[in-house]
Amino acid sequence: xxxxxxxxxxxxxxxxxxxxxxxxxxxxxxxxxxxxxxxxxxxxxxxxxxxxxxxxxxxxxxxxxxxxxxxxxxxxxxxxxxxxxxxxxxxxxxxxxxxxxxxxxxxxxxxxxxxxxxxxxxxxxxxxxxxxxxxxxxxxxxxxxxxxxxxxxxxxxxxxxxxxxxxxxxxxxxxxxxxxxxxxxxxxxxxxxxxxxxxxxxxxxxxxxxxxxxxxx
Numbered sequence: 438x439x440x441x442x443x444x445x446x447x448x449x450x451x452x453x454x455x456x457x458x459x460x461x462x463x464x465x466x467x468x469x470x471x472x473x474x475x476x477x478x479x480x481x482x483x484x485x486x487x488x489x490x491x492x493x494x495x496x497x498x499x500x501x502x503x504x505x506x507x508x509x510x511x512x513x514x515x516x517x518x519x520x521x522x523x524x525x526x527x528x529x530x531x532x533x534x535x536x537x538x539x540x541x542x543x544x545x546x547x548x549x550x551x552x553x554x555x556x557x558x559x560x561x562x563x564x565x566x567x568x569x570x571x572x573x574x575x576x577x578x579x580x581x582x583x584x585x586x587x588x589x590x591x592x593x594x595x596x597x598x599x600x601x602x603x604x605x606x607x608x609x610x611x612x613x614x615x616x617x618x619x620x621x622x623x624x625x626x627x628x629x630x631x632x633x634x635x636x637x638x639x640x641x642x643x644x645x646x647x648x649x650x651x652x653x654x
Contacts, residue, residue, distance in 0.1 A: 438463070446565060451503060461488065464499040464565070472542045472567040473499045479540070483533035483560055504560045509613070510549035518613040520628055524654050526552070526559045527610055531647040531654075533561035534606070538599040538647065541569045545597055547605035548586045549612065568597070585618055589638055600640040603650055607635025607643075 442449035447466030454461065462485070476487040486502040509526070518526070530552060537544055546566040553560045588597070588604035611617070611632045614624040619636055623629045631653050637643050644650040 447497075460503040462501045462503050464497070464501070466497050466499075466565050467495050468497060468565060469568065470497040470499060471569050472537070472540075472564045473497075473501075475540045475542060475569075476564070479536055481533060481536045482558055483529045484536060485560060485562055504553045504555055504562060506553040506555040506560070508550050509552040509554065509559075509609075512554065513549055513612065513616070517616055520614065523610055523613045523628070526554070526613070527606060528651055528654055529559035530561055530606060530609070531651045533559075534599070534602050534647045537564075537567065538602070542567050543569075543597045543599060544602050544605075546586070547602055547609060549609065552609075588640070598640070599646060600643045603635050603643050603647065604637075604640075606647075606650065607632045610635070 439451045440448050441451050446468065447464065450463045450465070452461055452463050453459070470490050470492050473487050473490045476484065477490065480486060485504050487499065488502070489498075489500040491498045530547065534544060534547070542564075544561065544564065544567050546563065547561070551561060551563045553562055586605045586608045588601045608618065610628060611619040611622075611624050614628060615622045619629075619632050624632050631650070634653075635643055635650065644653065
C-alpha cells in the first residue's frame with residue numbers, strides 16, 4: 438500500500454489485489470459516503486468505478502478503480518490548452534457531472550487536480566466533498582470546495598446545487614485557455630461568453646444544466 442494523498446480529512450492510497458495483481462484506490466476519510474454508495478450502481482467512462490463502500494461512525498472506507506494518467510493540474514503547469522482541446526475535455530467532464538446530477542449529487546470540487554486524462558478520456562475523480570442535494574435545506578451544512586473554483590453559494594449564502602458545479606466548470610474552461618481566473622483575464626470570444634454565463638454570481642443566470650452547457654460548447 439502506498440499513500441498518494443493525505444489531508445485533514447483522510448488519505449488516498451494505491452493498493453494491489455493479492456490474487457489478481459490489480460491496482461485500486463483506497464480512500465479513508467471522515468464524512469458522508471452517500472454519493473459513493475449511489476455510484477456503486479453506475480458505470481461511466483468519465484467516472485471511476487466504485488467497487489465497495491464501508492462505514493463505521495463517521496469513518497469511511499471506499500474502494501474504487503485506479504485511473505492511470507496525468508491530472509489536468511499537472512498538465513497545466515506545462516502549457517495551456519487550445520479551444521478544441523478544452524471543448525473536448527470539458528464536454529467529457531460535463532458527461533461525468535450529468536451522471537452525478539442525475540442521482541441528485543453535486544460534486545462541489547471540480548478543479549484541474551480532480552480531472553485525470555486517461556489517453557483521450559477525461560475522468561472526474563474525488564467525491565469526498567460531494568453531497569446529495571437536499572431541497573429542504575437553506576444552505577450547506579459544511580463548507581467545502583477549493584478557493585477560486587468554489588461558487589459563492591458554497592460559502593453559506595445558499596445551498597449548493599447542480600449550478601454550483603457549472604460555476605466551477607466555467608472557471609475550469611477559463612484556466613485551461615488563459616491560465617488565469619476570469620476575474621483577472623477572461624477567455625476571448627465565444628468561450629469567454631460561455632465562461633461569463635457559467636460564473637454568474639446569481640445561480641439563476643447560469644446554464645440550467647450541463648446539457649445546456651454542452652450545447653453551448
